[in-house]
Structures are given as structure tokens and as C-alpha cells.
Amino acid sequence: MLILTRRPGERVVIGDEVLVTVMGVSGHTVRLGIEAPSGVSIYREEIWLAVKEENRAAAAAAEANPLPAAPPARRPPAPPEGSAPA
């Protein structure tokens, strides 16, 4: 991994088209500004990981489990105390 030290206002250039600017540093928080071509998708890593996992799970789960032909019937009802049918 390449490790660089930058100060607020300084930038890193990735390839010819991606610019990362350190906007500011406050305690443990770093604000980054990213300029990239519109076709490049940019995600916070934790969201990207979660969606990736969910997509893969959705594709795999469909192999094993048939989709219901109708909404499932209600589970054995747990009638609310004291309520009467309308």
C-alpha cells in the first residue's frame, strides 16, 4: 500500500482523472473531497461491503429457496388481549 502524508488543502491525484483533496482534519475525522469522472462510482467502504454482501446473498438465496406464489398466510395468530374482532 502506498502511504502519503498530506495537509489540509493538499491533494492526491490517481490516474489522470481522480483528484482527492484533504478538506480538513478535526480530531479523528478527516474530510475528503473527491473529483472523479461521472462514470466512476464512489462509496463509503462499509456501505459498499454491506450491499455487495446483500447482492451476493440475494443471488445465492434464490437458488435454494423458491419464491412464494402468494403472500404467506399469517402465522398462528396471537390474538391481542381483550380485543374483539371488528
Next chain:
Amino acid sequence: MSLTFESVRFGKVEIPAEDVIEFPNGLIGLGGRRYALIDRNPGTGFLWLHEVDDPALALPVVGPEQFFSDFALVMAEEDRERTGIEDAAIARVYVTVRATPDPMDITANLRAPLVIHEGRGYQVINTLAEAALQAPLFTLSAGSAAQPARSGDAA
């Protein structure tokens, strides 16, 4: 003009060529560039988003409004720029579904919907805090009582 592709699940599938949806960035972590929405479970609300060039890659999806009356999508600025879709209201929106052995456990991914507009599709991030990655598709509230009961179940 029609296009025929192979599906592990459905065999040969024929669709109108104009139904192919280009996903310039693919799906997150799954890739794929050309998908089609096919209806093999009519009347259930489930569609399949099938990769045209990968016989094994298909995900069940639903239109979120059908299952989530309060569904809303607010895209981040970077997604609006990337997709050229300023407002999700002009696009068709779907959410992926994770099938489970017990249908009551099926969830939909409201966090990362698919927006489709003018033959192009994108998976975007829903910035609304309440948009769950795994939202239960079915609830125990009223509305499903008329459906076939799972009569084998003991109380």
C-alpha cells in the same frame, strides 16, 4: 427484433432486444453489464433481474411500492451525477430480494435500490436513514388473511 439468452434457471429465454437494460457499473459486487427483467412468477410481484450474458446470474426483485407503502428513495448527489437521473420519480425503481426457506423471513434491500431509466440501470444508495438493508417483505399486519393458509402448521 428479439434476443435469446441462456438461463440456468429458465432455459432459453427470448425477450425483445429493446428490453435489455445496460448497467454501466453493474451491480455492486456482482458486476454484469446487460440485464433483463423477466416475469416468471406472474401475479406474485416478483420479477427476475437476469444477466443476459451470464446464465447463472439472476436476482429476484420487486417494485418497492407494492410491499412498502411508505417507501421513498433519495439519492446522494454523486449517484444523481453518475446516473444522470435527477429525481428517482422519473425512473422505474426495483429492490432486490433475499429469498428464505420461510417466506415470512424474506427481506428486501431498500438501502440500495435499482433505478432504471431509458434503457439504463444503476444500483444506487438510498440516503434515507430508515432505508434498511434487510427490510421484511411481509408483515403480520392485516391484508394477507385471504391467502392460502399454511394449513400444515401446528399452532
